Amino acid sequence: MKRIALLATGGTISMKRDSITGLAVPTLSGIELLEQIPEPLLDCDVDVVEMDRVGGGQLTTTLFFKIAETIRDLVRTNDYQGFVITQGTDAMEESGYLLDLLLDIPHPVVITGSMRNASELGYDGIANLHQALMVANCPDSWDRGVTIVLSNEIHSAVDAVKTDTSHLQTFESPGKGPMGRIMKNVVSYFHEPRQKKDHYKAKHVESRVVIIKAGIGEDGQIFKQIPPDLVDGYVIEGTGVGNGQYWMEEWIEEQVQLGKPVIITSRCPNGFVDMVYGYPGSSSRLIQKGAIQGIGLNSMKARMKLIAILGQTKDMTQIKKFFEGCDISYEKPEFNIK
Incomplete structure (x- = not known):
């Protein structure tokens, strides 16, 4: 069975309401998220790497530089089909694009999250995580760069932008549309990514x-x-x-x-x-x-x-x-x- 690495950083997908303040805070670990997916639905083995547990506004370029290094290290083991990252959606279009610039690998790297926290009705986190794992495990996902998967759609991290503060279908790719969709248990792609891919051998990402x-x-x-x-x-x-x-x-x-x-x-x-x-x-x-x-x-x-x-x-x-x-x-x- 193929192996996927799940790198968890927190975000709304990990949040529950605090019993005292009533406000959502990062609570669930990557392992706890994965455990909510029924085992029969998983067609791959998943190894969880806990990178952090913070809100989207607390994410840093340094964290994603570390994530890029971690993915490169895991690629060298030759054990992984792909990678999934969970994080807050607020900065997803930035972090996804940064990873696309830092990583020069053919493996699928899929970012996902949720618009509702685990204490809300209609929590979308587990469905999004399951779909992200499906995309990372799909052979057709290779050589497409970093992608963002939410609400049944696959967007290139180069093009994706968050367009709504609370709508579940918040990510769009202006002028291009989604790269593909997840329809029930099938991953389908509509078009190829741009021919030219930018990658940089950055020694740091701390420039102001x-x-x-x-x-x-x-x-x-x-x-x-x-x-x-x-x-x-x-x-x-x-x-x-x-x-x-x-x-x-x-x-x-x-x-x-x-x-x-x-x-x-x-x-x-x-x-x-x-x-x-x-x-x-x-x-x-x-x-x-x-x-x-x-x-x-x-x-x-x-x-x-x-x-x-x-x-x-x-x-x-x-x-x-x-x-x-x-x-x-x-x-x-x-x-x-x-």
């Missing part, structure tokens, strides 16, 4: 990357006062095609001179950063000042990617190439804008 949201009326004084040694890089969540604000032009030049990469993304769930406009603070002008396009990534995923890259290199030329995927030796276009 700040997200700046480009809202109207922000004069940037707060960001200008941040001591340079406190931040290693920035992600701007711009409007539309990645437009920011006028003060960002001079500020980006200063950051680039200090060796701090600045990545531009969009607040829009679909579409790409593009050089369309020429007014002060527009994406074209910010890119001309040295900002890097976060092509196809939202701000949270761009932050995870920059953290992973900075764990490997701080070379601005390489960082630009990793994000934009092109020959960075070309000269920047001149727009004749003032």
Whole structure:
């Protein structure tokens, strides 16, 4: 019988209401979760590795760096068909993407959790865990990167985003849809993952990357006062095609001179950063000042990617190439804008 490793970190799937406060807290271990699946439904042996027992808001990049190392160690034993990770859904799109960047293995790595805790009616945790184990045990799941499985759907961690605070069907892949579904006891895939897979040999994931949201009326004084040694890089969540604000032009030049990469993304769930406009603070002008396009990534995923890259290199030329995927030796276009 095939073997699956279950790495438990806590999350809502592990929570029950506290008898005193009435609020949900991490309670159940990975073993206790697994024991709730009827044995006849398991088509594989499962080894449980207790990594942590915390809420989604307490997760760290360091924990998932450790999880990636643990999975690599387990792969070397040649005993495992796949891996399942239980965690909180709040940061699942970030942690899943980070793992996808850190792991360069063909084995299925499946992340799951729940939207309701074990004290609520309609608790979805055990059904999601069972389906995640099915996906990890499926031969068709190999070479698809890290996936997120909840509510009968399989999403690529590269594309998945959480879209609702409480709905069971909270994860979507904007512009692409789910990679597959679990229909009763059958795992079915609709399409293949993207051809290009990004993986980095990060030595650490402790770089400090700040997200700046480009809202109207922000004069940037707060960001200008941040001591340079406190931040290693920035992600701007711009409007539309990645437009920011006028003060960002001079500020980006200063950051680039200090060796701090600045990545531009969009607040829009679909579409790409593009050089369309020429007014002060527009994406074209910010890119001309040295900002890097976060092509196809939202701000949270761009932050995870920059953290992973900075764990490997701080070379601005390489960082630009990793994000934009092109020959960075070309000269920047001149727009004749003032």
